[in-house]
Amino acid sequence: MRKVFLMLFLFMSVQTFAQIPNGYYASATGTGFALKSQLHTIIKNYVPKSYNSLWSLYSTSAYRDNYYENDGSLLDIYSEKINEIDFTNYNSTLLECGSTTTSYEGLCYNREHLVPESFFESYFNSIGIDTSINSVAYYAKNDAHFIPPTDIRVNAWRGNLPFGRLSATNLNPCAGGDGPSFSPTNLPCYTSNVSKIGFNNNSGYSAGYTGNVFEPIDEFKGDVARAVLYFVTRYEDVLPLMYSTCSNTTAKAMFNGSSGQGLNATFLNIMKTWHQNDPVSEREIAINNRIYTHQSNRNPFIDHPEWVTTIWGSPLQTETFELLSAISVYPNPAVDNRITIEAETILDEINLISTNGQLMLQIKNPNSDNNRYLVENLPQGFYFLKLFSNNESITKKIIIN
Structure with a gap:
């Protein structure tokens, strides 16, 4: 109180x-x-x-x-x-x-x-x-x-x-x-x-x-x-x-x-x-x-x-957070500078962020195949992958070889 x-x-x-x-x-x-x-x-x-x-x-x-x-x-x-x-x-x-x-x-x-x-x-x-x-x-x-x-x-x-x-x-x-x-x-x-x-x-x-x-x-x-x-x-x-x-x-x-x-x-x-x-x-x-x-x-x-x-960012709402938590990113570390994102919700935006906070890549309204997203031509290094859905977001770490 x-x-x-x-x-x-x-x-x-x-x-x-x-x-x-x-x-x-x-x-x-x-x-x-x-x-x-x-x-x-x-x-x-x-x-x-x-x-x-x-x-x-x-x-x-x-x-x-x-x-x-x-x-x-x-x-x-x-x-x-x-x-x-x-x-x-x-x-x-x-x-x-x-x-x-x-x-x-x-x-x-x-x-x-x-x-x-x-x-x-x-x-x-x-x-x-x-x-x-x-x-x-x-x-x-x-x-x-x-x-x-x-x-x-x-x-x-x-x-x-x-x-x-x-x-x-x-x-x-x-x-x-x-x-x-x-x-x-x-x-x-x-x-x-x-x-x-x-x-x-x-x-x-x-x-x-x-x-x-x-x-x-x-x-x-x-x-x-x-x-x-x-x-x-x-x-x-x-x-x-x-x-x-x-x-x-x-x-x-x-x-x-x-x-x-x-x-x-x-x-x-x-x-x-x-x-x-x-x-x-x-x-x-x-x-x-x-x-x-x-x-x-x-x-x-x-x-x-x-x-x-x-x-x-703001806390994720219950429903969206559960859906975003179920997202898988593979392969990780990436092969051939590409990753696949598999989700149970529609993604509104995909951001690739460097460890010092620099936005390296931004994809708004990405195309998908049954909520499977292919992201290619990624630069080598260690990054944070920030995914947005329904005004909420979640961040995952990835390595691009």
């Missing part, structure tokens, strides 16, 4: 509240992936802080509950109950913890990487950087923009799972999860604030992925989405290397190995949908301001929510 702030949000710019330094986004003038790269340049350099400094950051008022119970306790998006008394209140630094094998909630809180550490730690280790050393704070290990405080048990239950939407409706409270995997023993299940863990819906805006996911409550879906989109923007220059060196298929499930789009089509659409359905809150703005004083960079998608659409 976004309270009175949402009424103000309808009439006033987020910039009024966000205390954005003058000129901070002056060079952000482009569209599409070009804008994303401009934002990357703006936010990539910030003041190194230690991993342990996150504890001090969490103790500040920006991370406290001044919105729901309004009791000043730590606000944990994995355990906060919006309309009820919380299962637990974290109001003491004595409740900080690094690890535990306890199988229940409410023991202590720790630092949750919304993009799992296992996605990027292999890359840093491969270039000789130990991510456990506190001094390398300017790497993803310590970046506060996507590391909120959360209940340690729910953090462990989520583990490396991607974010998504569950298909199950009859769930029980999560239980168990001791040992190496930490996964609850009774999937699908829900946490104390009814965050859900279990099998992905694989339909509607989440179509295209089969596997277990973690679904936060609606109140914080947008918060998670904007943190993930920050990650693929801040680290776009090394995203392909993170992806290629990561051996954990669950941790890398949300990504597509590119520096431009960053996320694969399914999870990009989930993040865009959550961003749209759960607008920026007063709490997010307060945290963004506080992190700026902590490490001297900002989350641009909290300051300028409209940039999500400017870069990645």
